[in-house]
Amino acid sequence: MSAPLLSTDSLVKRFGGLAATDGLSLSVAEGELHALIGPNGAGKTTLIGQLSGELTPDSGTILFDGRDVTRLPVHKRAQRGLARSFQITSIFPSFTALDNVALAVQAHAGHSFRFWRDAGRDRRLADPARAVLERVGLGARADTRADALAHGEKRQLELAMALATGPRLLLLDEPMAGMGPEDSARMVELLQELKGGVTILLVEHDMDAVFALADRITVLVRGKDLASGPPEQIRNDPAVREAYLGDELEVA
């Protein structure tokens, strides 16, 4: 097996006495959809924070694409192809949907010390942005201000922005958070389409979605890797059932 695209080695992050990440070693292979699940407080958000660069681990290392990125700032990781979506929708409210995505395209279209040309008329930004909007099903809402979009649409936009950076790895932090069943189903469908084309690390509470999508699942409990493996194995792992899944899995 080739080297993983993303891996952590003995990662530790403490907040006071609490080890939110407790010696975690995780690896995400190129091309897979790797789901990260765990009860509330298991340290999923803290882990995402460290992977994206917003938090610095107390010890341990993070390798991305064969290079140590543990101390690299957020924007440099993003430039190397590590894109993320946010659990709480994080968009540009005063920009249109199209301009939100165009801003993501622009981030990876060379430097932005360009002071003269009207970026709103720049097809090198607008065309790819529109294509990504179409792909996530927001084509018809391109010219709507982002703060006027419905919640589900904002979640789609959130994903579109991450996608538009042409990432090697997508860190998706609960993309279905707050979505109704219809929107969730659309999102699952969309992730199904993306799968294989781009490596995805998916943090999600929706177990149906996770078990439908994931190639591998890691169960995080109290900052530790309780179990890792293909969905079937996780489903039948007695420790997982006991520690976390319980009745939820019976339904799944």
Place this chain on the structure above:
Amino acid sequence: MPPTAPRTAHLTRPRIALLILLAVALALPTVADWMGEPFYVRLATRILVFALAAVSLDLILGFGGMVSFGHAAFVGIGGYAVGILFAHQSDGSTLFGLPGTVNGLIVWPLAMLAGALAALPVGAISLRTTGVPFIMITLAFAQMLFYLMTGLKAYGGDDGIALWSRSTLPAPLNIADHTTFYYVVLGLLVAALALGWRLVNSRFGRVIRGAKDNERRMAALGYPVTRYKLVAFVIAGALAGLAGALLANATMFVGPQYLHWSRSGDLIVMVVLGGIGTLIGPVLGAAALLLLEEFVPELMDLAHAGLGEHWKIVLGPVLILLVLYARKGLWGVVAGRRP
């Protein structure tokens, strides 16, 4: 798939308002002359100079969300660039081995450079913070520069430098003539507005505006946000420096009070009064503030001698009403709601 919205070339309300403003500005010296009130030309010149400073502040405050409470420092430094070179020229002494000069083509660009060079370290340090700490640090730097100028005994210290003559420009521009100077300032302001307009709509401008909307997301997209904000801060510093050079020429004087924090406050008031993030709004804000300052005290003194010095009692409620009822300031009132 919907086509991109067609850009209308119609006479929309903001465009009509802009045309009227430009017409008024162009006609003003003629009208003042006809009224026999040449003083109005000098007042209008001051308004345009402060408008330039306020526009430069709006670039970072209105579009980049950087509430700089020390912007007058860069204006003052631009003024001092003109004043110091004037002082050396008038007594024939040298500065770093170079003679002084009153050549506008040299001192005005130097004033811009001085504003930019001062803004660079101030911005580099201040931009490590945001919000209230940013406000406080920019204020602190500005006050430091204020006291520095107060201590510059060689250049007048507290008293500043009185200029006996304006900068010189190539013929036929003789800005010793108030009306010519007025038109030169107007031309520079219009140029700055045009540049600013290009800037905020360029790729660079989008980064700045994106950072105002959601800085965290900008970083996650891969933008080194602080670098872009710093460049914006320096550009604003350069424009403020130019405003300072013009202010020195308008008042024939430079002094530490130009850098005082209350001047920075005035600039923020102009931006808020005129309309944050509108570029043209701060021009109206500058006009409104300076006109109020000019005429309200007089009127109040008429009502009761000595009352005039409390004129800000009028300014306060005006500001509060505007903030409450016109979120885009005077420009919002003039131009109407924009989509």
